[in-house]
Amino acid sequence: MERQGCIRCSLLFVGGMIVELIKLINALPGAAAQGLIWGIMAIGVYITYRILDVADLTVDGSIATGGAVAAVMITSGWNVGVSLLAAFLAGVLAGLATGLFHTRMGIPAILSGILTQLGLYSINLRILGNKANMAISVNNFHLIVSSRNARQMSLENPILILVIFVAVLIGGMYWFFGTEYGCSLRATGANPNMARAQGINTETGKVVGLMLSNGIVSLSGALLAQYQGFADVGMGRGAIVIGLAAVIIGEVVFGKLFHNFALKLMTVAVGAILYYLVIQVVLWLGLNTNDLKLLTALVVGVFLAIPHWRSRLVSSARRKGGQHA
């Protein structure tokens, strides 16, 4: 009798495990779709953080702007494509504001971004009609992506649509940063003194880069609002950190492997997916959603510290080597 009870007990335990695992597996497509949306956002962040070497905090505001513009336009009957374009342009304007604060008014880039971000909070509330959020249900409107279809094997599956989005975006970026003008933007970030000596207007370059970056971030906000079924004025809180997380995770995991620009952008998108998969696993392990921001901040902090720690390790190893010799 005792043994039987034990077997029953372990069967129950295994059964419970399987149920839990299925829960996790069920959550993975959603994580992948969210990861892809944030991957688009992270590609925007990559333009400023890696290519232009500017830390731009505008994105926390501009992602919500994109969501708000898309939600309002779609609910008032506009076509999804037009709404996405409008969201992109709204982000471009946000980037322009930050760019002008920085280059024409001489405000440090980080502060310029914070100013725009703060201002955007009011603007976003205005766009949403002085409400903090707005629903766009897939039942009532034709949306391009929706979390409802995340586990469907159909052409409406958001993962498929988002992969196409990411691929087109990477293709466009590869083309743009390969052109004469794109090269001048890369030079602006790589060595501004040299860029000016070669006749490149680095100020304008930074503004254009910030505009493009925030346009892309805002576009991702428009997709995110559709995916989750609502736009929220606070949906961008901490977005920059998630974007950085994606960039850095991509670099740490694939950095040694890829040197081609398009592949590097791909690793950014993959980095965002990895981030959301990890988050999903952590939630599955029982962590509270409220603790996520703290976890993200810690993880990104550690990843940002890795290059610093690595160089200190190398130099201290050299010092020791020198003593022995």
Place this chain on the structure above:
Amino acid sequence: MLKINHIAKTFNPGTISEKVALTDVDIHLDEGEFVTVIGGNGAGKSTMLNAISGVFQVDCGTIEIGGQDVTNLPEYKRAAFVSRVFQDPRLGTASTMNIEENMALAMRRGQKRGLRWGISAAERKMYREQLHMLDLGLEDRLGSKVGLLSGGQRQALTLLMATIRTPKLLLLDEHTAALDPKTAANVLTLTQKLIEEQHLTALMVTHNMKDAIAIGNRLIMMNAGRIVVDVSGEQKKALTRDQLMKLFEKASGEELANDRMLLS
């Protein structure tokens, strides 16, 4: 080719860190003149070059290049006329971009940058030929990041980039000072070759008095923000170190004994 009319510059005026960098610089360069510039630390040599290239606006006076008044043009616009090589080899090139991309950037100095592809096949062929001339094996490394090159290689590449589109004026700011003696000599030979071949107008700041006397067809010495010695033609050819010191003493009224720059 270059007309500097009585320019002056004071940094941080009215503060405790106020520094008078240029008191009154006035010099005209004819086409094809290759001028070496010497002077002690803080004499205003680099400041003069930076004033010409537009790193800052001067307080007074005007600067003309090739007949055009550039006094109010920003740095990036003056790049259409002026090309530069800096002392620090890392400053003249973008380390995270590869050799051909750097050259393509230099190729478009002063040109409109549009949405055409950044490098054409024909250009690539030309870059390879030009790099071959340097004899540093760089022609087979067009795709290498410039950050991987040695200081001497980078400086040679920067020189090539500075002359790939013939500038009206070439500014060299102690561009061999950070290199080891052998590499410095090679880069200097390359400098002379490029300047002679293209008949360039150039200003070269150097700490090496021997080089300053041996190279170029005109020599100026600066002190306390102005030009105190200006020697050219036959007089420059026959110039010796002792003569130069006497000229300097006469012009500045100072003893040279404590001036380290002349000990080289």
